[in-house]
Amino acid sequence: MKRREFLASSSALMGGAVLGPGLHSIAAHAADQPVRGGTLIWGHSETTQNLDMHKTGTASTGRLLQNVHDAIVTVDDNFTVIPSLAERFEESPDGLTYTFHLRPGVKFHDGSALTSAAVKYSFERVKNPETGAVNFEVFNDVAAIETPDDLTVVIRMNQVNAPFLSRLAENGAGVIIPDGSGDIQGTTPTGAGPFKFVRREFGNEVELVRFDDYWGGAPHLDGVLSREVTEPTVRLTGIQTGEMHLINDIPLDRVDALKNDPDLQVLTWFPLSWAFLNFNHAVKPFDDPRVRKALDLMVDKETLVQGALWGQGVVTASPSFPTSPSYNDGLAPRAQDYDAARELLAEAGFGPNELEFVFKTTTNYPWHVEATQILVEWFRQGGVKASVQQLTWSDWLSQCWVDRDYQVTMMNFFTLWEPDFLYYSLWHSTGAFNYRNIKDAKIDELTEAARRVVDPIERAEIYKAVQKRVQDEALDVVLWFRNGTVAARRNVGGLDALVHPNGSNLQFKNVWLKS
C-alpha cells in the first residue's frame, strides 16, 4: 500500500468510528425516562487510597465512597443542613444540645439496622484521636453522646460550637457505620448508602452494586465499575472509544473539543476548587504588606484564568463557596497596575530589579506550572526577578507545606462551603493549615469569635470581614475558582443530579443508562 493510500484509509476508519455512532445516538436520545439496569463504567481520575471513610483524607476516595455511605445529615443546594439518616433534628436555643431522631427501618449493607448505638459508635470512633480520623476535631466540644432509645441520639456540648451541625453534613465526620464495624472499613467499606462495595483491585478498578434495601429507594443502575485511570489522555481515549461511559476531570485544554463531539455530553460546573498565591510571612520581605500588595498589583487575574485554565474558571477575591451566605461579593481583585506596584516596592526599599525570589510550584497540578510561568513573566515586567522551581508533589508537601521552606508558592483547595474549616484552618495563626506563617491579630480575633456565634447571618458577616482583611493586607492573593468537568456518552441519563452540592463528590444514585 502506498503511503498516501494508507493515510486516506486510516483517516476514513477513524472518521467513521467517530461520526457513525454519533448520528445513531442522537436519534436514540429522544426517550428520557429513567430505566433500570446496566453497569456504568466510570473512568475515575485518581487512585483510591485507604477505603475507611472516617480515616481517608483524600478527595478521590471520598468521591467514590460518597455512593457507599450516608451521613447523619446532609446539605441541599443552598448549603442548608437537611435530614439524611436522621429524619429530623433539633438544636437547643442555647446551642449546647443537639437531638437527632433517626429514620426508622434504615438498613446497612451488612443487613443490620440503623440504631442509636451505631451513631454513638461512629461518632466516638471519629472523636477518639487513636482512630486516626481526619476530622476528629469536629467532636472536640462534645461532652456526651446519649442514646435514650433506639432511634434517638442526644449530643451535649461543653461550649457552643457553631459549625458542628454543618461539619456533620460533610462525609468524613458525619458518616454512620454499623456498630463495631471499624476494623473492616479499610478493606470492605460498609455503610447505609445507595451502593454496596464489592471489591477493589488496587490501582485498577473498584466495583459497586446496587443496594436494594436503600432507604431512599434503590438506584437505577445495577452497579458502578470505577476504573482508576490517572492518565488524562487514556481517559479521553476511553470515553471516545466508548469503553467508558463517564470520565471526570477532562484536561482543561480539551474541554471545548469534547463539547463538539456528537457522541458525548460535557458537564461543567462551578466551582470545583479555588487557588491562591502564597507568600511566606516568616521570610523577609514578604512580611511587608507593601511587597505583597505590589506583587498582587502585577497580576492580571482575568488573563491568568484564560492562560492557565483555558477559560475553565472564574476570577474571585473570596475563597468562600460562591452561593454560600459567607461569600463576600463586595470584594474586587486588584487590577493590574505596574506604576502603583513599583511605587509600593520603592516605599518598601526595593528599586527596579532589586527584589529577587524563588517561586516554588508543584507539577502535581499542571495548570499551576502554567500559571507560575505567566506570573513570573509579569513580575519580571514589574522589575522583580523571580525564578521558578518545579517540585513533585512529595517535594512540595515536604518543602512548602511541612517545612515551610519557601518564599512564594501557590496552591489550590476544594471549595469548602463550611467557613469555619476554611478560614480558621488556613488563616488563624494557630490554624492547622497555616503553612504561610500568617500572624494577624484581627483575623485571629474574628475566626475565634465566629465559633461562638449561633446566628448564621451574624456569623456570615464575621467571615466576610475575614475575607476583606485577607484582601486588604494581601495576606495571600486569591486567584480563581476552577470549573469541575465530566464527560459522558450520550446514553448516560440523570447527569443533572450527578454532582454533589459540594462540587467535588459524584453521586450515581439517580444516574441511569439508556439501553
Next chain:
Amino acid sequence: MSYLARRAALFALTLLLISVVTFAITHVLPGDVAMMIMGTQSNPTALAGLRESLGLNDPLIVQYGRWIGGMLSGDWGVSLRYKEPIAALIGQKVTASAMIVVLSLLIALATAIPLGVVSAVYRDRWQDTAGSGIALAGISLPDFFWGIVLILLISRGLGWLPSSGYASPTEDFWLAFRHALLPATALGLSLMAHLTRMTRSAMLEVLGQDFIRVCRAKGLGRGAVVFRHALRNAISPVVTVAGLQLGYLFGSIIVIESLFNYTGMGWLTYQALLNRDVPLIQSSVFVIAAVVMLANLVVDVLYTLIDPRVRLE
C-alpha cells in the same frame, strides 16, 4: 550442581546488596509516606502521631531489620499508604506485567526470526530492503509512539481491542489476553526490530560458511539447508539476546503500562516511589531484581539445550 550453587549464592548476595542500596536511597529522598498520606490535610501534631504509628521514628537499622526479617519469614507486611497486603499486591501486579512481557517476547520472536531469515536469504533484494525497513522503523521510534499509533488504529479506529485497562487472567482469560495484546505489541516492536537485525546478520555469517556449501553440494533442499542447518547454528545468540531482554523489558515496562493504564509492576513501583512507601518500594525492587536475574539464569540453561557444545561449569 556446583555451578547452580554458586549462581544461587551470587543471586542471594546481589539481592541483599540491592535491598540495602534501595533502602538507603529512599531515605535520602525528601518527604515521607506520612506526608503523602495526609497531603494538605496534615498538621504537625497529626503528622507526628502518624509517623509514630507507622514506625517511621524507629532507627533506620530497626526499620530495615523489620523489613528483611518479614521478607525471610514470608510476611511481607502491609503497604503504608494503601493498607493492602504487599505480597498479594505484588503477586497480582507481577502476573499482569509478566503477561505483557512474555507475550511481547513471543510476538517479537515469532515475527523477527522469519523476517531475519527472509532478509538473509534474499540478501540485497526487495525482501531484504522491506525487512530492514521494518526493523529500522522499530528501532528508531520509541515504544510509546507505537503504542499511540496502535491505540488510534486498532482501538479507536477499528474498535477491535480495548485501549486501556487490565483484566485478571484467572477470571476471564480471553478478556485478559485482549487487554494485554496491544501493550505487548507496542513493547515487543523494538525488540522485534533488534532481533530481526541480529537474525539477519547471524544467518548471513552462517550461510557464508563452508559447511553450508557442503550441504548444498550434497544436494540438500533449500529449506533443509536454511532451517535445519543454518538457522540452528545462527539462532543461539538471538535467543540469548531475547532472554536478556526479558529482564530488561520487565524493568522498563513503566511507560507502556501508563500509556495503556495497565497497572502492573512498573506502575506499582512508580506509585510506591512517588508515595515514599518504603516497604512497598523495597519489596517491588526486590521482586523486579529477582525476576531479571532469574531470566538470565534461565537463558544460560536454555543455551545448553540449543547448543550442546556449551557446558555450564
